[in-house]
Amino acid sequence: MILFLTIVILILITIIIFQVKRKREQNVTLQYIHTKLQAIINEQTNEKILVATSNQELQTLLTTINALLEDTHKIVAKHRKTESSMKKMLANISHDLKTPLTVVLGYTEMLQLQHSVSDAERNRLLSGIHVKTEEVLKLIHTFFDLAKIEAGDTDYPITKVNVNEICRKNILSFYDMVMSVGLQIDIHIPETPIYALGNEEALDRVLNNLIANAIAYGAEGRVLGLTVRMDTSDVYIDVWDCGKGIDEYHIDSVFERMYTLEDSRNKSFQGSGLGLTITKRLVEIMNGTIQLTSIPYEKTVFTISLKRMMY
Known part of the structure; x- marks a missing residue:
């Protein structure tokens, strides 16, 4: 009887030791996952979390985390591309607006400063102002058309x-x-x-x-x-x-x-x-x-x- 109880106690102790060891390994793995995930977020890298484990629950968790990381990477990449594109677009629009507006400003200054401008010259300058103003309006309308389309603020029934x-x-x-x-x-x-x-x-x-x-x-x-x-x-x-x-x-x-x-x-x-x-x-x-x-x-x-x- 004593031998039987001894064997049972030894088996229980073995099970407890195994569970404690497994729990410790899981804690280490979870700590690694947390640290690695924090590093990926802070450094904004495209890494994934790779852990060798036989624990089915951990494998499922890692699969889900890596899927979320992949989606996040795609969103960040798209955001960066859009941000870069918008910066380029604003720079080009500034250039394209500046050119005709500079011409308009030059023409108006000529009209203001040169009081003896002939009618023919005055008409030429006014015509130039009109053309350049139309260029500016066309560019502005095009820009806002794209903004409305991308914002979904358009009505194009299919x-x-x-x-x-x-x-x-x-x-x-x-x-x-x-x-x-x-x-x-x-x-x-x-x-x-x-x-x-x-x-x-x-x-x-x-x-x-x-x-x-x-x-x-x-x-x-x-x-x-x-x-x-x-x-x-x-x-x-x-x-x-x-x-x-x-x-x-x-x-x-x-x-x-x-x-x-x-x-x-x-x-x-x-x-x-x-x-x-x-x-x-x-x-x-x-x-x-x-x-x-x-x-x-x-x-x-x-x-x-x-x-x-x-x-």
Whole structure:
């Protein structure tokens, strides 16, 4: 009997020792997790917490923590990218506002100081002030349009739209401009109506931006193209040109805020750098996608994809 009790006591002591040891190991592991997590948060690193353990509860906890860390890393990276983009956008907007406003200020000072200005000279200066003021207003309106779109403060109800008619209307609106710069037009729009899920106003603005962009940057190719096609699930609109195109290095950047090519600061190519950003946001509002492919001086294509609707 005494032997039996001794064995039982020894077994109990062994179990207690094992539990105490396991508890100590868990405390050490939890302390390590806490310290490591605190370091990751403080130093804002992209590390994860790696611990070798057979404890199922700890494994589940670590999996959840690492998933949260990964989401946090993505949010921080997105925030940093947005912050950098906003700083660049504000710097460029300041530059683009400063230039015409400086001209306006110069013209007004000339009008104030030169009392003997002829009527012809006065009209020339006033005309310059008018043009530069319109430039400033256009930039401000574009900036606030993007701000409203990104804040979700826009009303673009998604309905069934006739893609053929919208494309024809938009390419015709540029007819005089296309003819004035000597471009050929290559249009492929099926006679049979093609319908997509979208918004006519938003699609109008998207096409307007893309066609204007093709004329501004692709005029050297002497061709402007627009193609409407579809498959069983989607409708595709290709706006293309054969101009200088965009190098592969820049393709991923063209939809960023305030992105402009080097010669966009030239007078003939001047733009706010927000047009393609707005274009992408509008396509996304219509639950579509936009892609760019470009082979310089061969073919540059912006492709809009929208969900197809049956007749």
